[in-house]
Amino acid sequence: MDKHILLRDLDVPNIHELAVYSQHDGYVAWKKAVTSMKPEEVINVVKDSGLRGRGGAGFPAGVKWSFIPKDVFPKYVTVNCDESEPGTFKDHQLIRSNPHQVIEGTALCAYAIGANVAYIYCRGEFREPARELQKAIDDAYAAGLLGKNLFGGNYSLDMYVHLGAGAYICGEESALLESLEGRIGQPRLKPPFPAVSGLYSKPTVINNVETLANVPPIVLNGAAWYKQWGTEKSPGVKIFSVCGHVKKPGNYELPLGKYSIQDLLDMAGGSMTGRPIKAVLPAGSSSPIIPAANFHAKLDYEAMAAIGSVLGSCSWIFMDDSVDMVWAARKMIRFFKHESCGKCTPCREGTHWALRLYDKLLSGKGTIEDVNLIGDVNKQIIGKCFCPLGEFATSSMTFTLKHFKQDYVDFVEQKKGGSEVYLQELARDHHLHELHSGVVPVNGIAVH
Amino acid sequence: MLKDKYKDQIAALFAKYPPERKRSAVMPLLYLAQEEYGYCSEDAMREVADLCGMDPTEVKSVVGFYTMYYEHKVGKYVIDVCDDLPCVLRGADKFVNYCEQKLGIKAGETTPDGKITLNVVMCLAACDRAPMCQVNTDYHYDLTPDKFDKLVKELRSK
Incomplete structure (x- = not known):
């Protein structure tokens, strides 16, 4: 890939600033959607792109949006930025270094489902990066990109940051809603699912930060453009967070299905200790561990399932042979x-x-x-x-x-x-x- | 009282949620109370309960559930070091040992001058830059004993 689609801060200095983001196609998709697209068209392009939820579950985003009933008001968008599992740190970089793309993706989701309010639920420990996100939201309001009667039309959108206070469980979507409603974060019985009865018992879409960051370029360039990367069932690009015993830990944005686990390890500089890598956890502490013998597997949803593991949130913890x-x-x-x-x-x-x-x-x-x-x-x-x-x-x-x-x-x-x-x-x-x-x-x- | 001292700030907090959903503001209000009083005292919880139209015991259950609300006094600066699996693979355990030795306290304790509390905490979503910590709300990455010495010196001089 020539350029990053999500981790654009690696190509464009200061893209966290509105002026810089605007110079690089920022909010073009947003204006295009509100001024010239019907909400269903936005849902359809996301559906056609095959974008799957990047929080871990991998549910198709456009399909999730299409479950929202049209005749019930109000509706809500809630962004899951409660990234808290050992091994995860991609949303952290996105809201800190490319916040406008997260805001624009959230806005597009809200427009697509007919919501006028969006909440971005950040884990409490993200107070510092959430300040960057809040500043970006404030700048977007000041530039007329959020607020009342956008682009001279009838559509209005408010966006708020809500801070959690330290609870991994709030990454579970219904627990997140409970927390946002001011209660302890314990999950709700499903059904009803949030699409029917979510925040304040109203239809709600809950998406991960990275999922929504994919949306502006998809709406701008179309589904076919996005599908040039990835496989048929795992289209597009994904952020791979790599940590543990590697020389170059960090976030790597890669097309799905192209590289193997061994390739990822090589990109991250190989073993930090010089000792052989024994195993990797592919999606944080909750994922089935993969022994080094299976490092030939390709990085997509299907190939990972075939070796008895998951792609999930793509939080790769490599461990050398000293680890018991x-x-x-x-x-x-x-x-x-x-x-x-x-x-x-x-x-x-x-x-x-x-x-x-x-x-x-x-x-x-x-x-x-x-x-x-x-x-x-x-x-x-x-x-x-x-x-x-x-x-x-x-x-x-x-x-x-x-x-x-x-x-x-x-x-x-x-x-x-x-x-x-x-x-x-x-x-x-x-x-x-x-x-x-x-x-x-x-x-x-x-x-x- | 919070409601007098932070009238505008509190009104702005409530404005983020539907008018009949004041309870949604309980978490931001508890942060406000904690910043004002240093921790979530029982009186502070009563104030917040009053503002949100909640029962004080409900507020206390929220404070008890989430780890970032303190029910007792803590140091002026709280240093939270992550010692979960990915961080320890990069040396966080030895780093915590050093922090304890440097500050002369064990993890979970506060220095006798009330200035610094040292905690080890669950994941802070910065595994790639371990050993790492937060000082109150700010991140500090790629830590070494030298960097920690400087950090402590800076905090002590504030």
């Missing part, structure tokens, strides 16, 4: 246990008991029965959770046990647990847990 998968799985389970919203028992209790078992292994007291018990606990979570995020917690157990069972056996037989590093890690987590749960006083004052 028992330790890695524990780190991930710790995250999911901490972030469980508590609504359903399998996730809340399951992650708690799984972490206890991993802690026992790390402390050096674990046995092979504990390894088997991890498998049993895992089975009692899989398929029983209220929302997908509970299921996400199980991947780290299921697939490290599947592909790296020997790590578990060796861990017990070679008595790897109880090392100074592991004990220090456990002690730190235990101390924090005691502080947070009020068992020991914080700053000399008991909190509970």
Whole structure:
């Protein structure tokens, strides 16, 4: 690819500024849509482009938009910028470095479904990048690109940033809506789906930041233009966030289906440590781990499914052969246990008991029965959770046990647990847990 | 009182949501309260409840659910270091050890002068530039002991 379509800050300095963005086709699609296209035409071009949701689920964006009923008002667009899973950092770069493209994509979505209000829900920790986004929104208002009676017509659009406050679960779309409505972020029972009853019980489209950033160039250049990249079922380009044991971590924008996992690793400079890469998590901590033997697989939705994994959010965590998968799985389970919203028992209790078992292994007291018990606990979570995020917690157990069972056996037989590093890690987590749960006083004052 | 001191700011917050949906402003209002009082005290939660037309216990449940609201006093500067899997692969665990040693406190604690709280937190979506941290709301990337020393020196001098 000659030029980036999404990470345009890598080609155009200062594209986060409205003046610069405007000089590079900025808001041309937006003006074209509002002044000369019917909303259905916008939906159709996005549908024809085959653009799939980039948050992880991969649902076709145009199809999602077409589910919105035409005769119910008001309607809402909600942008999911609650990027919080270990390994993800693409939306962070987009809102910070190319915010106008996110705003324009959000605006096009709102126009397409007939919404007059859009909320961009950013995770609370994004307060600093969200300031950049808010400034871009303010500039767009000042330039007449947002607000009342746009381009002299009847259509009006308001856009707001809403900050979360630290909760992974709010990346689940219905939990995000609960949070936006001022409640704790626990998921809703579906159906009804948000397209029917979403924000404030009104029809709502929820899309990921990257999904919407694809929309302005698609509306401007057409579906056929977008389909020159990617495969038939995975058209277009995608941001690959690469981190872990690589020399050049960062975001890479690539056409889908063209490169393999090994190519991606090579682009990122190969192993940082000089040791061979053992495995990769392709979509953050919630994804099925891929052993190096499968690095020949191509980077698209179908090829990843064929090797028993997912493309998901494309958050690639590479690990070299020094990484013990028992330790890695524990780190991930710790995250999911901490972030469980508590609504359903399998996730809340399951992650708690799984972490206890991993802690026992790390402390050096674990046995092979504990390894088997991890498998049993895992089975009692899989398929029983209220929302997908509970299921996400199980991947780290299921697939490290599947592909790296020997790590578990060796861990017990070679008595790897109880090392100074592991004990220090456990002690730190235990101390924090005691502080947070009020068992020991914080700053000399008991909190509970 | 928040409602007197930040009248315009609060009105602007409520204007973002439908008039009958005041509850949607509870999270931004809690941030405002936290900035004003340093943490979400019970009195602050009552004020916010009053503004949003919520029961104080409902506000407390929101404060308890989300990790970025503090229910007790914290340091003037809160340093949040991510120690999730991708960050540790790039040395975040050793970096946290250094932070603890430098500040003379354990993660989760505040320096005796009340200036700096050190936390380890879950993912901050900057895995490519670990070890990293946030100081209050601002990101700091590619950290080393030297950079941390400078950062602490700067915070102590403020």
